[in-house]
Amino acid sequence: MQWITLFQKELLENWRNYKWIWVPLAIVLIASMDPITSYYLPQIMEAVGGMPEGASFELPDFQPSDVVMMSISQISSLGVLIIVLMSMGTIAGERKSGVSELILVKPVSYNNYITAKWAGLLVLVWASLFLGMLSSWYYVNILFGVLSFISILKVVFFYGLWLSLVATVSIFYNTLFKTPGLVAFLSIATIMLSSLITKIFGQRFEWSPNNISIYIKEMLVTGSVSADLLATALITIGIIAVLLIGSIFTYKTKELAN
Amino acid sequence: MQELFNEINWAVIAPFLVIQAILLLVALIDLFRIDKTNGPKWMWIFIIVIVNIIGPILYFIFGRRQ
Numbered sequence: 001m002q003w004i005t006l007f008q009k010e011l012l013e014n015w016r017n018y019k020w021i022w023v024p025l026a027i028v029l030i031a032s033m034d035p036i037t038s039y040y041l042p043q044i045m046e047a048v049g050g051m052p053e054g055a056s057f058e059l060p061d062f063q064p065s066d067v068v069m070m071s072i073s074q075i076s077s078l079g080v081l082i083i084v085l086m087s088m089g090t091i092a093g094e095r096k097s098g099v100s101e102l103i104l105v106k107p108v109s110y111n112n113y114i115t116a117k118w119a120g121l122l123v124l125v126w127a128s129l130f131l132g133m134l135s136s137w138y139y140v141n142i143l144f145g146v147l148s149f150i151s152i153l154k155v156v157f158f159y160g161l162w163l164s165l166v167a168t169v170s171i172f173y174n175t176l177f178k179t180p181g182l183v184a185f186l187s188i189a190t191i192m193l194s195s196l197i198t199k200i201f202g203q204r205f206e207w208s209p210n211n212i213s214i215y216i217k218e219m220l221v222t223g224s225v226s227a228d229l230l231a232t233a234l235i236t237i238g239i240i241a242v243l244l245i246g247s248i249f250t251y252k253t254k255e256l257a258n
Numbered sequence: 259m260q261e262l263f264n265e266i267n268w269a270v271i272a273p274f275l276v277i278q279a280i281l282l283l284v285a286l287i288d289l290f291r292i293d294k295t296n297g298p299k300w301m302w303i304f305i306i307v308i309v310n311i312i313g314p315i316l317y318f319i320f321g322r323r324q
Contacts, residue, residue, distance in 0.1 A: 021284050022318045025277050029311060036270060085319045135273070143270065 003112045010120030023086055024128040030078045031132035034070035035139035038062055064140045064147040065220035071136035072159060072213055075129070080166050080191065087121055087167060088184035091174035091251075114175065114248045121167050126160050133159075151223070155216055158229060161236045162212045166191060168243045175251035209236040278311055285314035288322070295321045 014020055037044065041059060091114075094100040104113065137152045169190055173183040198208040205211075207228065215229035285306045289295065295302055295317075302321045306313045 017322065018284060018288060018318060022281060022315060025281050026315050029274070029277055032274065036274065039270075082315070082319075139270065 002108065003116055006108070006112055006116035007119055010116055011123070014120060014124055019086060019124060023082065023124055024131045026082055027075065027079055027128040027132035028135045030074050030082075031071040031136040032139050034074050035067050035136055035143060038067065038070065039139075039143040062144055064145045065217065067140050067144050068133075068136060068147065068152070068155060068220060069213070069217050071133065072155070072216065075132060075159070075163075076213060079129075079132070080163070081188070083125055083163060083166055084170050084184050084187045084191075087170040087174070088187070089174075089180040090117055090121060091171065092178050092180045092183050096178050096180075110252045111248055114171070114251055115244070117174075118168065118171050118244060118247075121171065122164055125163050125167050126156075129160050129163055130156050151220060154219060154225070158212060158216050158219070158233055161233055161240075162209055165209050165236050165240050165243075168240045168247075172243045172247040172250075175247040175254065207232045207235050209239060212236065281311070281314040282306060285317045289317065292322065294323060296323060297321070 011020075091100065094103075100113075104110070133152055133156050137147060137149070140147050166187070170183065170187045173186045173190075177183055177186070194208070195210045198205045198210040209232060212229070212232050215226060215232055219225055219229055286303070289299065289302055289306065302317050305321075306317050309316065
């Protein structure tokens with residue numbers, strides 16, 4: 001099947017340019033940084049010094065769920081940045097260098113081309129997130145306390161939806177513009193704008209994908225999946241589908257216009 | 259400082275160091291095998307080796323030509 005071939009080409013390419021090595025490792029580092037530094041905070045403070053004599057510093061007592069959410073918030077900032085930067089050239093770069101013409105001159109459908117790219121990116125993102133949260137879970141368990149593996153899997157599933165949305169936004173801008181830098185800038189601007197809108201109009205956008213980490217935290221504390229979380233997840237999937245269809249459409253019209 | 263060194267649980271830190279070493283090695287190997295980078299090669303060697311953790315990542319994002 002054509003789609004499988006394109007998808008395999010995508011995986012091979014991401015392996016050849018080392019994305020399969022450095023993206024998971026980078027996400028693992030990002031996810032495990034906070035559990036380690038917050039565990040060693042007293043020693044770090046002592047080593048750095050600068051505390052006046054006799055001053056006592058009350059350190060908060062971290063719950064395992066707090067620490068997992070620290071990892072998530074690190075992935076939300078640095079991890080999202082990495083995903084956007086590594087995906088900024090997936091289609092835009094190929095169009096600039098003329099590789100996409102080489103592929104699309106053959107009877108390759110636009111649907112297959114875009115969705116194979118998208119799926120290749122998503123597999124990488126999900127694998128990285130899984131490994132990152134696995135390392136965070138490992139550190140939480142040896143440093144802070146027990147957290148069940150099932151709850152980490154749930155976190156990966158729901159948070160993966162948010163990262164999928166980020167990747168899809170990047171794919172969407174990839175089909176619109178040929179300059180990778182512009183793609184990265186617009187993707188990050190869109191994500192920041194959507195979080196700003198969610199914050200300002202909090203009541204109206206209760207189920208905005210930006211709120212998904214709030215509900216994930218709720219899920220970690222209570223242990224049950226709330227209706228809000230499910231609704232947010234469904235809306236996120238819906239926006240991903242719309243963006244994907246939109247990117248196939250814009251790519252078709254753009255390529256035909258050229 | 260020595261005390262701090264002994265207090266550290268190496269089972270915690272070791273994976274961290276290993277990952278950093280892998281990133282550094284893969285970046286350096288690729289740097290030597292690749293024809294051309296964005297910007298001079300010696301600059302990237304410095305960035306990869308000296309800038310902790312993010313050096314290799316910076317190289318993979320910006321240094322390699324697509």
